[in-house]
Amino acid sequence: MSQTAQLVLRRAPRRGGFSRFIENRNVLGLIFLLPAAAFLLIFLTYPLGLGVWLGFTDTQIGRAGSFVGLDNYRYLIGDNVFRLVVFNTILYTVVASVIKFALGLWLALILNEKLPFKAFFRAIILLPWVVPTVLSAIAFWWIYDAQFSIISYSLIHLGLIDHPINFLGDPTLARGSVIAANIWRGIPFVAITLLAGLQTISPSLYEAATLDGANGWQRFRHVTLPMLTPIIAVVMTFSVIFTFTDFQLIYVLTRGGPVNATHLLATLSFQRAIPGGHLGEGAAIAISMIPFLLAAIMFSYFGMQRRRWQQGGRD
Amino acid sequence: MAQTTTSAVVAVRGDEGGMDYLTKLPRRVVTIYLPLAVFLFVLLFPFYWMTITAIKPNHELTDYQHFSPFWVVHPTLEHIKYLLFDTDYPAWLWNTMLVTVGSTVISVIVSVLAAYSIERLRFSGSRTVGLVIFLAYLVPPSILFIPLALMVFKLGLYDSEWALILTYPTFLIPFCTWLLMGYFRTIPFELEECALMDGANRWQILAKVILPLSVPGLISAGIFAFTLSWNEFIYALTFIQSSENKTVPVGVLTELVRSDVYEWGSLMAGALFGSLPVVILYSFFVDYYVSSMTGAVKE
Numbered sequence: 001m002s003q004t005a006q007l008v009l010r011r012a013p014r015r016g017g018f019s020r021f022i023e024n025r026n027v028l029g030l031i032f033l034l035p036a037a038a039f040l041l042i043f044l045t046y047p048l049g050l051g052v053w054l055g056f057t058d059t060q061i062g063r064a065g066s067f068v069g070l071d072n073y074r075y076l077i078g079d080n081v082f083r084l085v086v087f088n089t090i091l092y093t094v095v096a097s098v099i100k101f102a103l104g105l106w107l108a109l110i111l112n113e114k115l116p117f118k119a120f121f122r123a124i125i126l127l128p129w130v131v132p133t134v135l136s137a138i139a140f141w142w143i144y145d146a147q148f149s150i151i152s153y154s155l156i157h158l159g160l161i162d163h164p165i166n167f168l169g170d171p172t173l174a175r176g177s178v179i180a181a182n183i184w185r186g187i188p189f190v191a192i193t194l195l196a197g198l199q200t201i202s203p204s205l206y207e208a209a210t211l212d213g214a215n216g217w218q219r220f221r222h223v224t225l226p227m228l229t230p231i232i233a234v235v236m237t238f239s240v241i242f243t244f245t246d247f248q249l250i251y252v253l254t255r256g257g258p259v260n261a262t263h264l265l266a267t268l269s270f271q272r273a274i275p276g277g278h279l280g281e282g283a284a285i286a287i288s289m290i291p292f293l294l295a296a297i298m299f300s301y302f303g304m305q306r307r308r309w310q311q312g313g314r315d
Numbered sequence: 316m317a318q319t320t321t322s323a324v325v326a327v328r329g330d331e332g333g334m335d336y337l338t339k340l341p342r343r344v345v346t347i348y349l350p351l352a353v354f355l356f357v358l359l360f361p362f363y364w365m366t367i368t369a370i371k372p373n374h375e376l377t378d379y380q381h382f383s384p385f386w387v388v389h390p391t392l393e394h395i396k397y398l399l400f401d402t403d404y405p406a407w408l409w410n411t412m413l414v415t416v417g418s419t420v421i422s423v424i425v426s427v428l429a430a431y432s433i434e435r436l437r438f439s440g441s442r443t444v445g446l447v448i449f450l451a452y453l454v455p456p457s458i459l460f461i462p463l464a465l466m467v468f469k470l471g472l473y474d475s476e477w478a479l480i481l482t483y484p485t486f487l488i489p490f491c492t493w494l495l496m497g498y499f500r501t502i503p504f505e506l507e508e509c510a511l512m513d514g515a516n517r518w519q520i521l522a523k524v525i526l527p528l529s530v531p532g533l534i535s536a537g538i539f540a541f542t543l544s545w546n547e548f549i550y551a552l553t554f555i556q557s558s559e560n561k562t563v564p565v566g567v568l569t570e571l572v573r574s575d576v577y578e579w580g581s582l583m584a585g586a587l588f589g590s591l592p593v594v595i596l597y598s599f600f601v602d603y604y605v606s607s608m609t610g611a612v613k614e
Contacts, residue, residue, distance in 0.1 A: 025436050025437065025438050026438040026439060028432070028436055028438075028517055029432045029433075029436040029437075029438030029441065030432075030438065032428040032429065032431060032432035032436065033428070033429050033432045033433070033438075033444065035424075035425040035428060035429070036425045036426065036428065036429035036448075036488050036492060037429075039425060039484050039485070039488055040448075040451055040485065040488060040489070043463065043466075043481065043482055043484070043485045044451055044454060044459065044485045046462075046466075047459045047462035047463045047466060048454065048458070048459065048462070050462035050465065050466070051458060051459065051461060051462040054461065054462060054465075059465075103354075106350065107350075107351075107354050110347055110350055110351050110354070111351075113343075113347050115347070115351075119601075121351070121355070122601075122605070123598070123601040124355070124358075124359065125354070125355070125358060126597075126601075126604070126605070127358070127359065127362065127594065127597075128358055128361075130542055130593055130594060130597045130604070131362075131590040131593065131594065132545060132546040132548075132563070132564050132589060132590060132593065133546060133548065133564075134546075134548050134564035134565075134567070134568055135563075135564060135567065135585075135586035135587075135589045135590050136361060136365075136586070136590075138567065138568065138582055138583070138585075138586045139361040139362070139364060139365040139583065139586060140361060142364070142365075142368060142579055142582070142583065143361060143364060147377075148376075148377060148379070148384075150364060150384055150385075153379055153384055184357070184358065184361070187354075187358070188358065189608070192605060192608060192609065193608060193609050196605075196609035241453055241455060242455075245455035245456075245457040245458070246457075247456075247457050247548070247549050248548045248549070248564075251548075251552075251568075252568060265457075266455075266457035266549075269457065269461070270457075270460070270549070270553075273461045273464075274461075274464070274553055279461055279464075279465065282461050283461045283462065286457060286458045286460075286461060287458070289455075289457070289458060290458065293453065293455070297450070297453055
């Protein structure tokens with residue numbers, strides 16, 4: 001009798017506390033989430049919507065625009081510069097991403113070996129990624145100088161060429177130069193993140209493959225790559241998104257020139273909207289990047305799906 | 316003869332790790348050390364070039380006949396002096412510091428609350444909110460700067476630090492929240508349950524149990540947010556007009572480059588000093604930085 005009374009006494013406050021906890025969870029969750037939600041709604045979601053709307057208007061700096069439907073997009077499709085810029089952006093993204101991936105994976109594989117001072121190497125390899133893009137791009141600007149380029153100087157000295165290379169003056173060379181600078185900055189990111197992926201692969205898999213008679217290439221092809229696929233998908237999605245929407249490097253090195261050969265969607269959008277004053281048209285150019293980005297995100301999503309499946313299909 | 320000695324040495328050392336002993340030293344030199352050296356040279360050369368240009372006097376800078384461009388004969392501080400005393404550079408540094416610290420602090424505080432709420436309070440729909448936050452991270456500034464410029468203008472923030480302090484969190488909060496969610500997930504639920512049993516409320520749990528345990532996560536998020544906002548360019552370029560309000564990347568590019576004459580020495584000095592704060596911070600917290608970078612990708 002007294003025992004039951006004690007039990008009831010003990011249980012009562014606990015049940016009250018527990019149900020209060022359940023009740024509060026949604027309210028409390030909302031309160032904790034509120035600052036972040038407010039920030040993102042005001043400065044991210046709203047501008048995104050505003051950007052889509054602006055793309056349908058003829059807004060200019062200092063003058064509110066009116067709705068013009070698809071006129072901006074229709075004009076852009078007929079615009080040779082815009083079409084060239086779409087081509088440039090795709091070329092820039094594809095070439096830079098493929099080379100970044102290949103070299104980054106190579107560097108990751110090297111760093112995954114037993115090396116002295118490995119932590120030190122890893123730290124200094126990340127430097128190009130850490131330093132502000134604009135500031136390292138200024139260094140590249142000087143390296144690519146038409147007259148005093150250090151690359152030209154070295155090649156002349158080695159007797160390989162007889163006059164300085166006009167890195168940023170010739171359309172093809174300028175494309176190559178900005179892609180090279182982008183690759184330089186992107187390799188560390190790809191290498192270090194893939195290295196993190198490589199370190200999670202158990203050495204026993206390689207030992208088992210070796211016992212089965214696999215050679216180096218086969219171990220790479222049938223053990224490393226499949227184990228690394230999920231992380232490659234995510235890393236390359238990030239890399240593609242950053243490259244596709246790149247602005248800083250081009251703005252510093254060429255401002256889109258020579259003859260628009262290095263203009264990307266982001267730089268064209270800036271040029272038409274801010275110095276040019278055509279906010280509506282600039283917004284339409286920026287919005288036209290979204291389909292490409294969505295494609296990249298879908299790619300990443302399916303990469304992650306595969307990862308879950310590999311780990312045993314939990315949620 | 317030399318071959319057998321090396322293989323013997325390698326064989327003895329082979330027990331230390333995996334199957335490394337199967338590759339011999341000369342082969343390792345060609346497949347590992349040589350490519351590594353080339354990678355290091357290419358990745359680090361621009362920094363060397365930046366430094367050497369910053370301390371080179373002008374007459375050496377453009378005279379490749381008499382001076383080897385790879386070295387500096389008479390180092391000078393004149394570019395740095397020009398930068399510090401004859402330009403707005405100190406003001407740019409101060410602005411960048413202010414904006415970076417301001418937006419980082421705001422973002423980390425807001426993200427801690429959001430991440431705790433999503434990961435631990437598990438309110439209904441928290442999974443969806445988590446996914447939405449991840450997608451928000453993938454929205455690049457190049458898409459948002461035009462509408463944001465309009466908003467900044469309408470809010471009367473144009474040409475002030477607040478324009479940047481308030482807009483930088485748009486890319487910092489999603490990243491920090493995502494990172495901290497991953498971090499909070501590693502803290503055992505039991506600790507929180509103990510605290511709940513002891514009568515702590517949620518606020519106390521967050522402040523006295525979760526936060527002390529997630530200091531490494533907070534440092535990672537803080538460092539990464541700091542470097543991201545220090546590097547930011549397009550918003551600063553669009554929202555700031557007057558020279559004394561600019562940040563370092565924008566100021567160096569727009570104010571130091573005058574029509575024809577490029578002051579390469581002071582440009583490089585500006586780039587070097589603008590990079591130093593992030594590089595110093597990075598060098599103290601390399602591991603945190605790497606873990607935040609890889610963590611954000613792995614989750």
